[in-house]
Amino acid sequence: MSTRTSPAPARVPDVPAVPAAAPGTGRAVGRLALRQVRRGGLATLLVAVALTATVAASFDALAADPATLAGLLAVAQNPAVRTLFGEPVALETAGGFTVWRSGTPVAVLVGAWAALATTRTTRGEEEAGRWNLLLAGPVRLRTAVGRQLLAVAAVVTATGAALAAALVLAGTPTGGAAVHGAGIAALGLFSAAVAALAAQVLGTRSAATGAAVAALGAGLLTRSVADGVPGWQGLRWASPFGLLGLSRPYAQDRVLPVLLLLAAAAALAAVALVLAGRRDVGSGLLARPAHRRARTALLGSVGGFAVRRALRPVAGWSTGIGAYYLLIGTTAVALTEFLAQDAAVSDLAGQAGFAALDSVRGFTATVFSLLPVPVGVFAAVRIAALVAAESDRRLALPAAGPVGRLRLLGTEAAVTAAGVLTLLSVAAFATWCGTAAGGGLPLADALRGTWSTAPVALLCLGAAVLAAGWLPSATALVGSLPAVGGFLLQILADSTGAPAWVREVSPFAHLALVPLEPAGTAAALVMTLVAVLLAVVGAAGYRRRDLLC
């Protein structure tokens, strides 16, 4: 029997007063945000400015020959060309020409970067669990999202300002330069806001990125249709790219469309921030089922698993590429009929750098030669995804199974190569569907055309495997180099009249215009051989280096 004695009353500590927030907490988060986007942001800015400046510099040579200029003006009025390049405005001036020729690629570049950077630094950081530490401090989720958005906004604003400055330095009027720069910046802000909103609603980075890119793609398609189809011009007001065109730099310098775009961006960003304050950290507003039945299809082998992981990305890229080439197909017939009717205009078009556009075959062949850019980037990104799985340790469990390194990498490369061929086939099929109404292009010719570009995409795959073996952190960049770098090099070489060997470095210089011309077998073989060589050297590196997990 024991008597229970109550313990001596312990001194209850006082509830501490909440200290005032340390000054500069938000700023520290802002600095972190800027660190995460500065490198990619600077690269985007430099590419955008270089492209714009180069096109502007090439105008003098073009304008020196009145016949060439007249040809260009005639071609630009065609609905099909308008579909691709937008409405021609003030083409007879250096500024107008530059905006017409480089405006859409630069807008796509800046918009895509802003969207990808935003989902990467918001939803991506959250998904990876890195924000748990950040948000355990005196930082609200809304503040964190807002600061990331501000960092991206700073970069795109700087890009717009740099573009305007470059155009002024090139000798174009200040008003037009300012409107164009402001428009590009506004488009970047809009893209970032769309991506931020998607990142609040959807629970994973890949879903948010997909939704944001799809929204921008839909905007681009809307602009294309509105510019190409008579009577549908009103649709331009519904597309961010359409609003950019409506600002008409160097002709009317309209500010209203740019302001509308800014207002839309601000509204979307405000909604995103409100939603950020109302959701749980680590999940999106759209809750997904917590339980589901196991779907074990394609989980029976390393190869099957590689296919399973590739299915969604291939479907996504196919949708984008298919939509673009469907549009190309539908405009091909209208464009080539117009050019074929008038031999004089056709000649002028040839002098203006639009040779071989007077037949469906020639036109589609020209557009097929752009295909390695997205398809090559796809290949690079897929190999980079394997490296990402390695560095975030997802690969540790499968790699502890009886699977050799070479099989791991080789399977991924083989599945990616199959994905490349799928995308090329999708582009051919979509073009064929598009031209079907006009009865222009047999499917076999379309397939020959798109497949003839495969060596450039395979070069990307080879370069990505090389990087995976020797410089894994730069896999996406090195892998994209043959396609994106080669394409930009060709444009720059063409515009600046660089020596032939500079142009020859680009793999694009070795692509024949298939189906207009027969495929260049020798060049294709050499490029494929180089791709295989790069992959073999990469595989050797992958075999001997330490895994990142």
Add this chain to the structure above:
Amino acid sequence: MSGPALRAVGLTKRYGRTTALDDLSLDVPVGEVFGFLGPNGAGKSTTIRLLLGFARPTAGRAEVFGVDASDVARAHRLLAHVPADVALWPKLTGAEVLHLLAATGAGTDTARRDELVERFGLDPSKPARTYSSGNRQKVALVAAFASRAPLLVLDEPTSGLDPLVEREFRRAVVEAREQGRTVFLCSHQLAEVEAVCDRVGILRAGRLVEVAGVPELRRLHRSEVTVTFTGEPPRLEAVPGVEGVESTGEGRLRFSLTGSPGPVLGQLAAAGVTALSVREPRLEEVFLDHYGEGAVR
């Protein structure tokens, strides 16, 4: 099968000027549960990466049942692994991950897998994205224990588990040993190592400083001795192996003893000892002896 389950011969890994693992030579015989101890950064994970062929040794070699560790396609048919920090593909459910690992791993007993899922309390129908770190660890543990691999390489396998699951883990290790499997267990949980391991290796700053059976290890280290006596207090300070002599009352002494007790017993004989108790050190104390108090927090 003759020869050890795991063998390291002069295994060394350097990253630039840093030596992460220095000349490790070690045999783990078949059927043994081997505990591998060391503070953070001692080189335990580096050792495991080398044993799995994830990293290439700067010098020396590692073998799994006589197969070179770098020949992963063959060596990994004989082992299953649980990483320290389990990462899973976020969209796959636990059941899907287990299916994938069974299909690509060293062979799996599916009935045992279902039983282990129950025992570890894993809900396999949830996507991996929603799992806590403990649940991700359970997925890897179920896959490893359900595999038919004769060697299990476990890196901090219980760091995120609750006590109930940890108890199941210990049972599973004992069952694995009963099946004749070999277990290489890296852990910070010294009580766990003490409970399940036959032998222990202690790593410090990349070097193996001690390998011994758990009872042997305790004997080699400080025991706490308490004596009660009636005569003159014994003079123990000069006796080799004796430290920290303190009086705990009238006719009572406590001190720690390393090594053979012979000389001490000689001294005590003259003191009229009425009671003597010897407490062997816990593994934690052995560990602290090696690293000092600062090493374990």
